[in-house]
Amino acid sequence: MSGFGKEGHLSGLTENTSVENWDSIEQLKSALMNNEVEVAATPAYVAANLYAKGVDVRMIAPVVWGMLYVLGPEGTTPGDWEALRGQKVIVVLPGNMPDLVFSYLLKQNGLNRDSDIEVIPAQDGQQALALLAKGEASWAVMPEHVASVAQMKMKKQGINLTRALNLQEEWAKVTGGEARFPMAGLVMPGKLVDEHPELVTAIREEVSATVAKANAGDADTIAAIAEKYQLPEQLVKGVLPRLQLDVVPASQARDEYEDFLTRLGEDNPKIYGGKLPDNKFYVE
Known part of the structure; x- marks a missing residue:
């Protein structure tokens, strides 16, 4: 979203754009509902x-x-879920996306979240980093860019963390599909979609333009992201390929979306409301 309103695809449709970050799921829900x-x-x-x-x-x-990883001690064999047995594992955003994907894959690999590992919850990346720095655990479930920051900061303390589990690759092993899942996307109020379908197209094009630049490693785009989030440009450059950014019209992604929700909700369908969305939800 660093280029939103600057790429030119919204001209003629709106005079002003503003982008704000939400700090919690509840804040996001409130903004949408109101x-x-x-x-x-x-x-x-x-x-x-x-x-x-x-x-x-x-x-x-x-x-x-998909941009989720499990960091572990140096020397851990990549893809070895058994290495987690009996370990303390820091989980960022318990009950939310990183935890949901990790818990599903943990179960699919024969481990019980409640008895085979000890979960240490972290409400955000900063708390997770603090826990790692204190030595509370040497394993952590993290999204990007937090995973890269954790590796960088821990290395300065003489501790090398490895990407023990790439949860995108682990997803592919379990599902037999691609090493990706529709982790997050863009939504709009239904009234706006119905009354201004041209805005849907323009927003997709606007975001796609910045995504294309980011995926290509465009220097100006990297600099803008680094400035917005106060991160080193070199770190941003390394993180971007791991975000797997791809703007796909919702109607074309429906099968993957439904499979993703169904798997995450195997034990608790309430996470997606208890029933899958109908046709109207997926905008052409």
Whole structure:
């Protein structure tokens, strides 16, 4: 979203654009339910959950296709789930996307979240980093860019963390599909979608333009992201390929989206509202 309103695809449709970050899922839900935003980036299950509860939000495009990792001690064999048995594992955002994907894959690999590992919850990346620095655990479930920051900061303390589990690759092993999943995407209020379908197309094109630059390693785009999030440009450059950014119209991504929600909700379908969205949710 660093280039939103600057790429030119919204000209003639709106005079002003503003981008704000949400700090919690509850804040995001409130903004959508109270029509305080025209477009929002949301975790996949949040959009479906709101729709199931009668909030008319529509998925216009999944954008982030998986950026989750399990960091572990140096020397850990990549892909070895058994290495987690009996270990303390820091989990960022317990009950939310990183935890949901990790817990599903943990179970699929024969481990019980409640008895085979000890989960140490971290409410955000900063808390997770603090826990790692204190030596509370040497394993952590993290999204990007937090995973890269953790590796960088721990290395300065003489501790090398490895990417023990690439959860995108582990997803592919379990599902037999691609090493990706529709983790997060763009939603809009249904009324706006129905009344201004041209805006849907323009927003997709606007975001796609910045995504293409980011994926190509465009220097100006990297600099803008680094400035916005106060990160080293070199770190941003390394993180971008791991975000798996791809703007896909929602109707084309429906099968992957439904499979993702169904798997995450095997034990608790309430995370996506108890029922999968109908046709209206997926914007052409």
